[in-house]
Amino acid sequence: MVIEIETLRPDLSGNLGEPMTAPESLTATDKTTVAHKTAGRVSVDDPIMSARQVNVYYGDKHAIKDVSLDIARNEVVAMIGPSGCGKSTFLRCLNRMNDTIENCRVAGDITLDGQDIYDRKQDVVQLRARVGIVFQKPNPFPKSIYENVAYGPRIHGLAADRVELDELVQTSLQRAGLWEEVKDRLNQPGTGLSGGQQQRLCIARTIAVNPEVILMDEPCSALDPIASAKIEDLIDELRGNYAIVIVTHNMQQAARVSQRTAYFHLGDLIEVGPTDRIFTNPLQRLTEDYITGRFG
Amino acid sequence: MRSAQQTMALVERSIKRRRRAESRFRWYGRLAVFLGIFFVVVLFANIIGKGYGSFRQSYIRLEVGYDPALVEPDGSASAQSLAQGDYQAVARAALRALFPEVEGRANLKQLDALLSDDAGYALQKRVTNDPGLVGKTESVWVLARDNTDMAMKGRITRAENEEGRPLSDRQLDWIEALKAKGLLELRFNSGFFTNGDSREPEQAGIRGAVAGSLFTLLITLLLSFPIGVAAAIYLEEFAKRSRWTDLIEVNINNLAAVPSIVFGLLGLAVFINIFGLPRSAPLVGGLVLTLMTLPTIIIASRAAIKAVPPSIREAALGIGASSMQVVTHHVLPLALPGMLTGTIIGMARALGETAPLLMIGMVAFVVNVPGGFTDPATALPVQVYLWADSPERAFVERTSGAIMVLLAFLLVMNGAAVFLRQRLERRW
Structure with missing residues (x-):
């Protein structure tokens, strides 16, 4: 087992950063019973979002167990792991999309710029304006392309007049790399675009509200490789302005777009670290097994 | 192997x-x-x-002489005097003039029976509008009695035994004579659409019933659509699933299956006996039909809301729309075609509903066309029921005519539902 220097650094939040030696018995088959501590360093300096000891329950099901993770500014964090491991659930905790699911209970602290987002005083509408989300399946509104992008700024009152709104729509579409393709048909329905274009439209719709963090829940899983490549390029460009958290099943994608990677397994956050280190030199057997394709 | x-x-x-x-x-x-x-x-x-046949009616052409002795009994040409004139006698005299050979009280009475009582009213109306007609003669088409009409339409023939048929041989002779001279013919029956109900089949029309139905349905629509849609939105989008919402859901489904006469009894007990609303009024009819239609609209609206893909809601929530904005900006516009279809179908059912209206007195014999929500009224299906119950042969025809009008309304409403569904339906 190789222990990185980084993992030995003392952590702000106690022993979370301490390396964790995987028990010899820990294999892919008896992984469920092991109470877990995350390997690698979960905290960063000056995080924009910070989650500590987050537990999520769906009724009796314990979906997320004691997960702690920081998200840095101008950084892409990839969350990987087998299906049902809780990475999407965790992602949806970050802008309280889980509120819409009945029976879902979230415990623990999640802060955005130091403020508890589950605080009673926190307005979800404001939170979701600051933490945008892009879903797995492109879900444009059955309205025109223009209306799709303009909807967010309109409900939040971000544009004073029509001219400003037009500009905002244009810059959002430009940043999403869709402007050239749709500038002549802004009044046509967004649902008439191809899958990849629809997903970029959804990204444009999200950045039109000018969020601080963008959550992406498997944004490329419904797309072909060429459309996926475009989204990946886009994510790389957006990193300059936003913190991005992306859930993906595609490990090459995680390796290409992210700076840090978090590996989830059955509700536990097994390991966090710089992406190149995770993919070349994982601390945990489970991580290694997963990224080398032994299961998943 | x-x-x-x-x-x-x-x-x-x-x-x-x-x-x-x-x-x-x-x-x-x-x-x-x-x-x-x-x-x-x-x-x-x-x-x-x-x-x-009910859309055509027999009229007799008479050379009417407005004899001042009959029209203004007290000799002054005042409006009051004109109102007291015996105009039916004027019409009778004109008809008798066509058959000078008929003599004797009994025979004359038979001849007079070819004319409808409406003839006198029609002549009176003419004179009231133009008092200058007094003393003059003019040619007027007046309404024939229902039996004359039935003979014209071949529903009373000589093949029947004279004892058993409402017209005597002599009366049939006169009818044939009039017909041969072109003085008796079938014309478009505008009275069927402009008159209220009447004991005389030839004068009975559906306008009162249609107006009653429209007032009733207006109340029903104005109440049941907003209430039903609001209930559906609340139950689908806002209410948390609990034992209470389950109970409400079961009860709504049960209410949709409750026999309509039970709603009529409820309306009688609550709206008329407790709240003291007027009997036989479209207001009460509308309230009762609202109760009956609500479950249908709620169920259809909930289905329409459920059919809106959750991804649309998530998309709107994800960029910070409030739950109310999600509903008004996205869910409602997408669910509206389904809601409207359900409402129209519910309305069509309410239009054809008879039983609950019987319980609240909308089965009364109402001659006047109702002018408001609290006037006594009947509804189209109740009118069908009333006419089907009447002994006169001519009402058979009227009954079927009223059914045709009712079916036409229903077809139009269902057609509108289909049209709306196809027109407004959006794909995502």
């Missing part, structure tokens, strides 16, 4: 069996569809065959 050939033979046999079952099933289906169409055609043929 079977050889490949044995397996093939077995498969072949089972394929034959499956094919036979399939073609048998197809024939059952065709038979069912055919039976359905057959009965619809029989029903429509029967109703139209009986009812088309």
Whole structure:
């Protein structure tokens, strides 16, 4: 087992950063019973979002167990792991999309710029304006392309007049790399675009509200490789302005777009670290097994 | 182990069996569809065959002389005097003039019976509008009595025994004579659409019933659509699932299956006896039909809301729309076609509903066309019921005519539902 220097650094939040030696018995088959501590360093300096000891329950099901993770500014964090491991659930905790699911209970602290987002005083509408989300399946509104992008700024009152709104729509579409393709048909329905274009439209719709963090829940899983490549390029460009958290099943994608990677397994956050280190030199057997394709 | 050939033979046999079952099933289906169409055609043929005659009515052309002695009994040409004139006598005199050979009280009475009482009213109206007519003679088409009309339409013939038929041989002679001279003919029956109900079939029309139905349905629509849609939105989008919402859901589904007469009893007990609302009024009818239609609208609206994909809601929530904005900006516009379709179908059901209206007194004999929500009124299906109950032969025709009008309304409403669904439906 190789222990990185980084993992030995003392952590702000106690022993979370301490390396964790995987028990010899820990294999892919008896992984469920092991109470877990995350390997690698979960905290960063000056995080924009910070989650500590987050537990999520769906009724009796314990979906997320004691997960702690920081998200840095101008950084892409990839969350990987087998299906049902809780990475999407965790992602949806970050802008309280889980509120819409009945029976879902979230415990623990999640802060955005130091403020508890589950605080009673926190307005979800404001939170979701600051933490945008892009879903797995492109879900444009059955309205025109223009209306799709303009909807967010309109409900939040971000544009004073029509001219400003037009500009905002244009810059959002430009940043999403869709402007050239749709500038002549802004009044046509967004649902008439191809899958990849629809997903970029959804990204444009999200950045039109000018969020601080963008959550992406498997944004490329419904797309072909060429459309996926475009989204990946886009994510790389957006990193300059936003913190991005992306859930993906595609490990090459995680390796290409992210700076840090978090590996989830059955509700536990097994390991966090710089992406190149995770993919070349994982601390945990489970991580290694997963990224080398032994299961998943 | 079977050889490949044995397996093939077995498969072949089972394929034959499956094919036979399939073609048998197809024939059952065709038979069912055919039976359905057959009965619809029989029903429509029967109703139209009986009812088309009600759109035409027999009129007699008379040379009416407005004899001042009959028209203004006290000799002054005042409006009051004109109102007291015996105009039916004027009409009778004109008819008798066509048959100078008829003598004797009994015979004259038979002759007079060819004319409708409406003839006198029609002449009075003419004179009231133009008092200058007094003392003059003019040619007027006046309404014939229902039996004359039935003879004209071939529903009373000489083939029947004279004892058993409402017209005597002599009366039939006169009718034929008038017809031969072109003084008796079938003309478009505008009275059927402009008159209220009447004891005399030739004067009875559906306007009162149609107006009553419209007032009733207006109340029903104004109450049940907003309440139903609001309830559906609340139950689907806002209410947390609990024992209470489950209970409400079960009860809504049960209410949709409650016999409509029970709603009528409820309306009688609550709206009339407790709240003291007027009897026989479209207001109460509308309230009762609202209760009856609400479950239908709620169920249809909930289904329409459920059909809006959750991804649309998530998309809106994800960029920070409030729950209310999600509903008003996204869910409602997408669910509206389904809601409207459900509402129209509910309204069509309410239009055809009779039983609850009987309970709240909308079955009264109402001659006047109702002018408001609290005037006594009947509704179209109740009018059908009333006429079907009347002994006069001519009402058979009127009944079928009213059914045709009712069916036309229903077809238009259902057509509107289909049109709306196809027109407004959006794909995502």
